[in-house]
Amino acid sequence: MIPVKKVIDSEFVIVGGGIAGLSAAIAAGEAGVKATLLEKADTRRSGSGCGGNDHFFCYLPEVHGPDIRRILREMMLSMVGDRMDGDLALFFLEKSGEMVRRWHEWGINMKPYGGFEFRGHAFPGRPRIWLKYDGHNQKAVLNGKARALGTEVMNHHSVLDVAVSGGRVAGVLALDTSRDEPSFTLVRSPNVLLATGMTTRLYNSTVTPGYLFNSTSCPACVGSGIAHALRAGARLVNMELNGGHVGPAYFTRSGKATWIGVYKFPDGTPMGPFVTVPTRDCGDITADLWSGAFSESRRNGRGPIYIDCSQIAEEDYECMMRDFVSEGLTSLRAYMDRHGLDLRRHAVEFVEYECGLLGQGPEIDKRAETTVPGLYAAGDLMGNVRGEVAAASVFGWECGKAVASGERAAPAGDIASLETVRRSMEFYSSLYERRNGAPWKEANVALAQIMTDYIPVGDGRKRSGTMMTAGLNYLRDLRDRCTAEIKAANAHELMRAAEVFELLDIGETIARCALERRETRYNHIRTDFPFPDPKYMDSFLTAARVDGGFVFGLRERRQA
Template sequence: MKQNPPLECDVLVAGGGVAGLMAAIAAADRGAKVIVAEKANSKRSGSGATGNDHFLCYIPEVHGEDPSEFIQEMESSQIGGNNDMDLVRRYVDECFDRVKDWDAWGVGMREHGDWEFNGHAKPGHLKVWLKYAGREQKPIFTREALKRGVTILNHHPFAEVITGEDGTVAGGICVDLTEEIPKMQVIRAKSVVLATGNVNRLFGSRTMGWMFNMAGCPSDVCTGRAAAYRAGARLVNLDMTGMGAGCKYFNRGGKATWIGVYSDIEGKPLGPFVTKPSKEYGDLAGDVWREMFTLKNSQGEPVFMNCSEIQDEDLDYMLWGLTNEGNVATMDHLKEEGFDFKKHMVEFDAKDGGSLGGGIDIDINAGCTVPGLYAAGDETGNFRADMGGAATFGHIAGVSAAEYSQGKENRNAEQMPAAAEWLEKHSQILERPADNSCPSWKELNVAVQQVMSDYCGPYVRSEHMMQTGLTHLKRLQKQVERMCAKNSHEFMRCIEVEDMFLMGELAFYSAMERKETRGRHRRVDYPFTNSLLNQKFVTIEKSDKGPSVGWRDKHK
């Protein structure tokens, strides 16, 4: 495998999604030389690639000067529970500043005249989700980064953090995919911001034959988490799984954008929140009653989104929102099928086990436990606020990385042992014969999905099931060492699979450590929720003996 000459910067950002571009912009604003390593093209990549329409935001003039009610509503929502409270408070302090940035840059934050809070809401409660038009957000953020002199390396997926003998960050490795055969690219950097997104494709899709039909971006697979772990950073909450909901078999998320009522086949409402379509609230049943879909299906009952009583004006508003959320393919399909929202109901389903609920453990400055390493957005395991979290902690990470880099010198990362080891190991993927004697990335991707879904999924977990599943996973891991690729695309998928197997292993160890049932972590051998474990997170980090599992208190 050939190598490009090393590049050099102050701040290397891994991932050109919302969090990554916000980090790059913030670091550049503070005088840092920034390089963004992006797997695809930053104009349409990551979870915000095709748009979003909700931003969790505290605005004093809307919510009042005291944010406590806002924080309470935030923590009781679908994104609450596993957030460190010091991070929550910093988020609340700064999120509106990021909304004002986006508004000034041209993202439609006030598309209908003023700040508008609709959806993801309980009747009679404070509304905390700002409705916005995010269809073109990624091209806008890319433009803003380039205006500030940020170098964006499209088709350069990040692969590894390089640390020096002192344990501090010295740079990173990405892969140049711009030609038919990939090349290794080392980037010397004084700090690294990890923003490679969520853990998708680790668990199987509800349509197992279509491994990329995921609720989240299927190219976000856990690269940053895996690289952070190998560099010595602590991960947290990997025992938890994520869940979305949306049209059955169309696995794109966006349930809060729909203006309808979750109903049975006869149109009878299933949840307690609304009985008629409400633009103001949506139907929160899909957020807070996550077992609704599996429970009803187990009773032989499908679940539908019923928009039959929607007003014409609200129907237009819903279609506008779904377009900005990125559900264009679903809308096009319904139109082609002659679907009438006022006559027909849409069958909905859960997107169970689509992702892990945890990630990299960060502090209030977005710093990891490795000096010079930062993380933001879906990459983190102790704070979640979706697009708002990516924007706000992306900005915080960029500021922190730029400040950390001041006064430091770049080192020859390409000469460090980690670079030579990575090159030797991954060159073999291209050197092996591309025939039936070596497993393909697709075979192993399906294999890890099957094992994770069957033995560490959200429905039934037990010590014996997880021990058995971990045994299968480790057996299959040996096949990862035999993967082959004949071009850049296949090579990229091979290193994704390598990281997925590692993340699956860490998820098994973390889930076995939590000997109780809590939220989406359901242990049939420990069916109770242990109050002694309230406000405690499972941690995992690398040691000389392998993965080391532990506990820490949730920050107050």
């Protein structure tokens, strides 16, 4: 058995050191609560915001005027979409301006061009809702502030399971990967925040199949928090409504709104109807609304689709190059510089990337608490509200405040004696102690292939009951094979093996929810149910795992 080398008591455990996790730690620290933050990598550079961001979704009355609902309507029309609870979306907007001012005060430049400028991700002639900022140092600033307020940061600790006792959170089981030889860490706590980011590595890379880590976001983010919430009994929403992202072909990167150009077919015809001459205020929003067109153009032979930046003003070009750094696209910019690529002369092909889960996961309230008491979720894994880095910061902050203002519950007793924790320790120990076996990477590639082939996502990639049932059977078979055959030679491989089992849980949940949703809506396109069903129009399909099985429900989306 892998040894338990640390047992810790904490008022507040944070799983994941990205934007949401660090925001929660800072809020708790300012209120006098010392958080324990467990990060599988290193908080200095982890999560989807590790290199930076340059768009912050927010409402500022001095810019937008007094009508916040006007901005809420624009939010629902944007790439963020309308698959949210209206009251949470409105609450997020109400709090977003406060976060902008905090970040600026802390040293993250929210006014890189002299004042609050809103541009990008915008329709011509409509309100602009994305604040342009310089986030290249956001992780350094947030990490430093959290540590200064007393947060106990434990890097190289990957959480394997959330312990629940008597219907309430009791702590977490973590794997210490700081050395080759693994060990367990138990943290007893009545409050746990899951802030593990979006889900990658679940589907084949569109442009480089087999290269698991060529992903739009941090490839270490595999939806662990969604799997932990599911296992703990929390209710999930939106799991079957998946989508892809758009960006440069092969050099997979997010940040499409940082580019100032027009998407065009090879004959020079603009792809969308919105702009013909781009400016830094209003680039081409087509990719936000119609990501499937990039794949369709390849299938029908009209493509590829390129982004043409040749018409932009010199001032806007310099602005774009500067914003590449703010967004964290430094490797892309370095590559272009090294190979003499000039966007004023060279068009760049854009493609639709594989599905990465963003806006699917645990249902939360305004305090970021899930349906399991003491279990919170914030960031890209939130199921019923979305707003990218801005929403991660807001709901992380609200979670930290909620924990600090709540009743001080005593940590649970010996969580190692809980059956779920004991079984987890025995299971992961067996993978490490196995003499021979298959590597985790083979299992991850097989999983991504099954999901891509049988539970597909996107325009033109249709689902059916027979195909998804077959895929679900293959996922079960793969889980059995992984349980019997995966071998982890060291702590790092054991962490990756654990991620495979988390991805298997998420893949199964998507398949079961997609089978349950007997209609076509958004990117959930079913050949056997080709029409929308009105009962889903303003409702969430909810899913929870109870006694080893899934329980589904429908609930109305709350209005603002």
